[in-house]
Amino acid sequence: MLLALPLAACGSSAEQSGSGQPPPQVGYVLVKTSSVPEPVTLGGRTVAFETSEVRPQVMGVIRRRLFSEGSYVRAGQPLFEIDPSLYRAAVNQAEANLVSAQASAEAAIARAERLKPLAQMEAVSQQEYTDAAAQARVARAVIAQNRAALETARVNLRFTTVPAPISGQIGRSLVTVGGLASAGQETPLAIIQRTDPMFVDMQQSAADLVTMRRKLRDGGIAAGSTAVTLKLEDGSDYPLQGTVEFSEVTVNQQTGTVTLRARFPNPEGLLLPGMFVNAVFNQAFDPNAILVPQQALRRDFDGSAFVMVVGKDDKVFRRKVNTSRTYGNSWVVTQGLAKNEKVIVQGLNGLKQGTLVKAVPANAPQDPTVDREQAADAGAGAPKRSA
Numbered sequence: 001m002l003l004a005l006p007l008a009a010c011g012s013s014a015e016q017s018g019s020g021q022p023p024p025q026v027g028y029v030l031v032k033t034s035s036v037p038e039p040v041t042l043g044g045r046t047v048a049f050e051t052s053e054v055r056p057q058v059m060g061v062i063r064r065r066l067f068s069e070g071s072y073v074r075a076g077q078p079l080f081e082i083d084p085s086l087y088r089a090a091v092n093q094a095e096a097n098l099v100s101a102q103a104s105a106e107a108a109i110a111r112a113e114r115l116k117p118l119a120q121m122e123a124v125s126q127q128e129y130t131d132a133a134a135q136a137r138v139a140r141a142v143i144a145q146n147r148a149a150l151e152t153a154r155v156n157l158r159f160t161t162v163p164a165p166i167s168g169q170i171g172r173s174l175v176t177v178g179g180l181a182s183a184g185q186e187t188p189l190a191i192i193q194r195t196d197p198m199f200v201d202m203q204q205s206a207a208d209l210v211t212m213r214r215k216l217r218d219g220g221i222a223a224g225s226t227a228v229t230l231k232l233e234d235g236s237d238y239p240l241q242g243t244v245e246f247s248e249v250t251v252n253q254q255t256g257t258v259t260l261r262a263r264f265p266n267p268e269g270l271l272l273p274g275m276f277v278n279a280v281f282n283q284a285f286d287p288n289a290i291l292v293p294q295q296a297l298r299r300d301f302d303g304s305a306f307v308m309v310v311g312k313d314d315k316v317f318r319r320k321v322n323t324s325r326t327y328g329n330s331w332v333v334t335q336g337l338a339k340n341e342k343v344i345v346q347g348l349n350g351l352k353q354g355t356l357v358k359a360v361p362a363n364a365p366q367d368p369t370v371d372r373e374q375a376a377d378a379g380a381g382a383p384k385r386s387a
Contacts, residue, residue, distance in 0.1 A: 022358070023314070023355075023356045023357050023358045024347060024350075024351075024355070024357050024358065025347060025357070025358045025359075025360060026308075026310070026316075026344045026346060026347035026348070026351070026357045026358070026359055026360070027344070027345055027346030027347060027359075027360060027361065027362035027363070028310055028342040028343060028344050028345065028346075028359050028360070028361065028362060029292075029293060029296070029342070029343055029345055029361070029362050030340055030341070030342060030343075031290055031292070031337050031338065031339055031340060031341045031342075031343055032290075032291070032339065032340075033287075033288040033289060033290060033339055034289055034290075034291050035222070035285050035286070035287045035289070036285065036286050036289035036291065036327050036332055037224060037225070037282035037284075037285050037286075037327075038221065038224070038282065038283060038284045038285065038286055039280055039281070039282055039283075040204070040280070040281060040282075040283040041278055041279070041280050042202040042203060042204050042260070042278070042279050043202065043203060043276065043277075043278055043279075044200045044201050044202035044203065044262075044276075044277055044278070044279050045200070045201055045274060045275065045276060045277070046198055046199070046200055046271050046272065046273055046274060046275040046277060047198070047199040047200070047201050047261075047273060048168075048193035048194060048195055048198065048199070048273040049194045049195065049196070049197050049198060049199055049263075050166050050168060050192075050193070050194035051191065051192070051193050051194075051273075052164075052165045052166045052168075052191070052192045052193075053188035053190075053191055054079055054080070054162060054164065054165065054170075054188055054189045054190040054191070054192060055162075055183075055185075055188050055189060056080070056082060056159070056162055056181035056182065056183060056185070056189060057159040057162075057183050058082060058087065058156050058159045058160060058181075058183060059180070059181065059182040059183060060082035060083045060084075060086070060087075060160060060180070060181060061082065061083045061178060061179070061180055061181075062080055062081070062082055062083075062175060062176070062177055062178065062179050062180075062181055062189075063081045063082065063083050063177065064080070064081040064177060065079070065080055065173055065177055066078045066079055066080065066081060067079050067164075067170060067190075069170065069171065069172045069173055070169065070170070070171065070172070071169075071170060072167075072168070072169055072170075073164045073167065073168065073169075073170045073192060074164060074167045075163075075164055075165065075166050075167045076163050076164060077163060077164045078161050078162070078163055078164075079162050079163060079164055079170070079189070079190065080161075080162040080175075080181075080189055081160065081161055081162070082159075082160040082161075082162065082181055083160070084157055084160040087153065087156045087157040087159075087160055088157055090153040090156065090157070091150065091153040091154055091157050093153070094146065094149045094150035094152075094153040094154075095150055097146045097149065097150075098143065098146040098147055098149075098150050100146075101139070101142040101143045101145075101146045102143055104139050104142070105136070105139030105140055105142065105143050107139075108132070108135045108136040108138070108139040109136040109139065109140075111132050111135070111136070112129070112132040112133045112135070112136040115128060115129040115132045115133075116129060116133075162189060164192060165192070166192055166194055167192075167194060168192045168193050168194035168195065169192070169193055169194075169195060169269075170190055170191070170192045171190060171191045171192075171193070172190070173189065173190050174187055174188060174189060174190055174191075175187070175189050193273055195266055195269060195271065195272070195273065196265065196266040196267055196269070197263050197264060197265050197266055198263070198264050198265075198266040198271045198273075199261055199262070199263055199264075200228075200230065200242065200261070200262045200263075200264060200277060200279055201259050201260070201261050202259070202260045202261070202262065202279045203252075203255065203257040203258070203259060203260075204247075204257060204258050204260055205256065205257055205258075206251045206256050206257060206258050207256070209247075209258055212283060212284055215284070216284065221284040221285060221286050221287070222284065222285040222286075222287050223284060223285070224281070224282040224283045224284040224285055225281065225282045226243050226244040226245075226281070227241055227242075227243060227281060227282070228241065228242040228243065228244055228262045228264075228279050228280065228281040229241055229242075229279070229280050229281070230242065230264065230277045230278070230279055230280075231277065231278040231279075231280065232275070232277055233275065233276055233277070238264070238270070238271070238277070240264060240265050240266075241264075242262045242263055242264035242265075242279075243262060243263055244260060244261070244262045244281060245261050245262060245263050246260070246261055247259065247260040247261070248260075262279060262281075286332075289327075289332050290332070290333040290334075290337050290339075291327060291330035291331070291332060291333070292307060292321070292323075292330055292331045292333050292337070292343055293329060293330055293331075293343075293345050294326065294329055294330060294331055295345055295348075296308075296343050296344060296345040296348075297321070297323065297331050298348070304320060305320070305321050305322070305323050305331075306318050306319060306320045306321060307319050307321055307336075307337070307343050307344070308343070308344040308348060308351055309337075309341055309342060309343055309344070310342040310344060310357065310359040313356075314356055314357055314358070314359060315354055315355065315356055315357070316344065316351050316352070316353065316354065316355045316356075316357055317353055317354065318353055319336055319337065320336055321333045321335065321336030321337055322334045322335040322336055342359060344357075344359075345362050346362050
């Protein structure tokens with residue numbers, strides 16, 4: 001019986017250490033929460049910052065086109081010339097009418113001034129003077145009317161030269177020389193677009209927007225950044241960063257989406273109106289996100305994700321987790337882990353449920369056995385030599 005006690009003790013020690021071998025050393029990281037952006041990718045279309053239709057304000061035959069199609073024009077630059085003959089004649093007529101009115105007014109005013117002292121002396125009737133004074137006031141009003149008519153005629157004459165309302169790139173001319181232009185026509189003479197800066201109108205699901213705003217209200221997420229990046233139709237990245245300026249307050253009844261508008265600098269004209277782009281920006285931040293290094297996460301045959309966790313008794317157990325996306329070199333775990341748990345990232349090769357291990361921080365020096373296991377992990381895809 002006395003000899004059996006040491007043997008039993010030795011057997012117990014062998015069971016704990018795994019047939020007399022020291023427990024394998026693994027490196028772990030403590031699970032911590034971090035503030036992680038929640039990126040959103042939305043499809044959108046580029047829209048010119050300003051668009052103006054060049055329209056005539058008077059009727060007449062177009063005599064000249066004063067610009068090159070597709071060129072850059074500045075606000076106020078003459079673009080078209082409408083035949084000014086009739087409008088120049090109208091100005092001359094208005095000037096003559098004004099001179100005539102001024103002459104008539106001078107006579108009426110002079111007569112009223114002569115009759116005033118005579119009426120005071122009762123040399124003429126008071127009624128005669130009153131009529132003369134009224135005629136003088138009417139003459140002054142006629143001068144004002146003719147002066148306004150002259151100004152209108154001059155404005156119409158000025159409108160025979162059609163200027164650019166804004167600065168920007170002008171498209172092709174939609175009318176030809178010799179065509180008839182009128183103030184009420186449906187077709188513009190040309191269209192000018194200002195493309196620097198450029199707007200990008202993005203469409204986001206109203207349901208996603210409501211969900212995000214509810215989380216913001218409840219404190220589950222924090223407001224994100226307004227900085228936006230673009231991916232062009234060919235898959236390349238647009239080199240300049242934009243800013244989200246506003247979102248619509250009305251949901252499109254046909255698509256169930258809300259329009260968000262971003263503004264991008266476009267000094268080289270790379271963005272053209274009507275292009276399809278993908279806008280990527282951090283609409284919100286998750287302040288309590290759990291990050292796990294990518295090398296710690298493994299997959300089962302059914303595709304589900306799991307990690308190996310060190311328990312309080314230094315034994316390994318599997319933990320199924322849910323992941324939503326990657327962030328940098330880590331997975332964002334949404335379910336399955338809690339703060340301060342020890343997730344194994346080194347020495348994973350050959351680990352099984354319930355294995356007793358020696359757990360050290362991942363950046364601590366490893367023993368040669370662990371180094372060999374890490375090398376095996378790194379070369380998992382290489383052919384293995386037979387024993």
